[in-house]
Amino acid sequence: MNYIDGFERTVRCYGGETALVTASGAERTYAELDRESTGLANAVHERIPERRCATLALNGIETVVSMLAGQKRGRGNVQLPYRAGVDELVRMVDDADVGALLFDDANADLALDVAERADLDLAIHAGDASLAGGRVVSYDEFVGAAATERVVERADTNEYGVFYTSGTTSRPKAVSFDQESMWLGATQVVMEMSLEPTDVALVTTPWYHMVTADAWILPHLLTGATLVIQPTFEPEEALELVAAHDVTGMLAVPTQLNVLADRQADLGLDIDTLDYIRTGGAVVSARLVERAAEHLTENVYNSYGMTEGGPNLAYAHPEVQDEHTGTVGKESYAWELRVVDSVPPDEDPDPEAVVEPGGTGEILARCDGMCDGYLNNPEAEEDLFVDGWLRTHDVADVDEDGYLYIVDRVDNMILSGGENVYPQEVEQTLLEHDEVEDVGVVGLDDEHWGEVVAAVVSTSGDIGADELDQFCVDHGSLANFKRPRRYVVTTDELPRTDTGTLERSTVEEKYFSAVRDGGTQAEGENTT
Structure with missing residues (x-):
């Protein structure tokens, strides 16, 4: 069964019910969402029948429409991370053979930069700004002129779409999924969390992430629930939306849960309808669970997944x-x-x-819901599977009862605010500064972000943290969340093995132990 088959069943059963509500008050019923996504599918197919459409936008109605339209036309939507730099985005759209780019007002400048540099046939603007002309077309006019009752023609593929993630080379890799995999992933969530048509789910995390798509948006649409969409996470507004729309469930990374609990403690809004929260992506501490239970809900689901495998590999239900x-x-x-x-x-x-139970090792996984592989990257794909098992690169402890506890990434990935940061990518950017001779990047524990990126820069020149941070901003290829928040500038030669590998644990101990223990050893800090 394909996901779109499940969605069409929802439309038949709940066509008149509300599917989407935005923070600004826009709404779509399931029947309206079905027609609009069919219209976009037909309009895109008429212009670029052999190429994909990508979406660069904040959470909104059009992002959900684009997810469904890609499936209906048989050429999956490319879900672009709007926090990426323009260089990254150009590589992404060209690599995925994107012919059309759908974008909103918030990302207009970035999208137009991409459109100028990438091999696109058209750009579709969903917003109020006056941008029509050239290759830019109005979303409303584009979709409004197309047939909306049925898909006129469908490509001979079963694509769901393409997600981008960073890999061991520190370059984004395109992960492709078919519709059967996404249906299975969505169904897993319905089963694990007992979702119902009466549920009202708040969307706060970026839609382009696998977890937001396959663990939240798609499962709730499969059941006939209502999605309340916040463009970007803002804690007070999120709580107000819960109160205003009688929200029953929300997805939030641990850093967001901390902030939400703090704000609710101050605001005391009526959020009694909030029944369940799904979290993951960082350690969920006992204190966090207690604070969530006190101020939000007792029903917190901790979960584990990855882009290549989907977001639903493991679940910790509230009772455990x-x-x-x-x-x-x-x-x-x-x-x-x-x-x-x-x-x-x-x-x-x-x-x-x-x-054995009580041991530690790397997680391997397998399921029919795994990705199809990496798009146009056979070398990386060879390293993705081992004898039919998906290699996660995640290290976990296994307790005597068989429960899993994530310890670390095999390749030292940093998790900052739920976003993945690879040290090598940051190092490569800083090494392009003329005065930088060597760089070591590590992750430091942080109460707010989970981890923050920290860099030790070896130089004989006269540079400081402010100049280095501005260099990262101006460089354009490094997303904001990947910029170091703490710097140490030194004339020391950084510790490396005789094969040239940076000894990250030594770097952290030597340069950041005082910060880790509550001191202020770091020589410069970026707090933006």
Whole structure:
């Protein structure tokens, strides 16, 4: 079964019910959402029948429409991260053979820069600003002129779409999924969380993330629930939306949960309808669960996933949080997980070397809901699977009851505010500064963000933290959340092995131990 088959069943059953509500008050019923997505599918197919459409926009009605339209026309939508730099985005759209770019007012300048440099046939503007002309067309006019009752022609593919993520090379990789995988992922969420048509779910996390799409938007649309859409996360507005729309569920990363609990403690809004929260992407502490229970809801689901495997590999249901604090739970429906002896990233783990309860190792996973692979990247794809198992690169502890606890990334990924940051990408950017001789980047624990990016810069020149941060801003290829928040500038030669590998643990201990222990050793700090 394909996801779009499930959505069409929802339209038949709940066509007159509200599917989407935005923070500004715009609404769509399921029947209206169906017609609008069909119109976009037909309009795009008429202009670029053999190419994909990408979307660069904040959370909104048009982003959901584009997700459905890509499936209807058989050429999946490319979900672009609006926090990426223009250089990254141009590489993404060209790599995915994107012929049309749908964008909103908030991303207009960025989208027009991409359109100038990428191989696009047209740009579709969904917004109020006056931008029509040249290759730019109005979304309303573009969709309004197309047939909306049925898809006129469908490509001979089963694509859902393309998600982009950073990989071991520190360059974004295109992860492709088919519609059957997305249907299975959405169905897993419906089963794990017992979603109902009467649910009202708040969308606050960026739609382009796999977890927002396949663990939140698509499952709720599959059941006939209502989605309340916030363009970007703002805690007070999020709580007001919960109160105003009788929201029953929300998705929030741990950093957001902390802020929401703090704001609700101050505001005391009537959010009694809030029944469940799904979280993940960072450690869920006992204190966080307690604060969420006190100020938000007792029903917190901790979960584990990844772009290549989907967001639903494992679940920790609310009832296990007390005895297994911090766990991501056990394998989800239809998934098989193994924790095996860890090996370096450039070696293949043995799927048969399963660790005993109480042990630590790398998670391997398999399920029909796995990705189809990397788009146009066969070399990276060879490293993605081991004897039919998806390699996660995540290291986990397994307790005596079989619950999993994420320890670290095999390749030292930094998780800052739920976003993935790879040290090498930051290092490569800073090394382009004329005065920088060497760089070491590590992640430091942070109460607000989970982790923050910290950099040690070796130089014989006269540069400081402010200049380095401005260089990252001006560079254009480094997304804002990847910029270091703490710097140490030194004349020291950074510690490396005899093969040239940076000794990150030594860097962290030598230069940031005082910061880690509550001191102020870092020579310069970026707080923007």
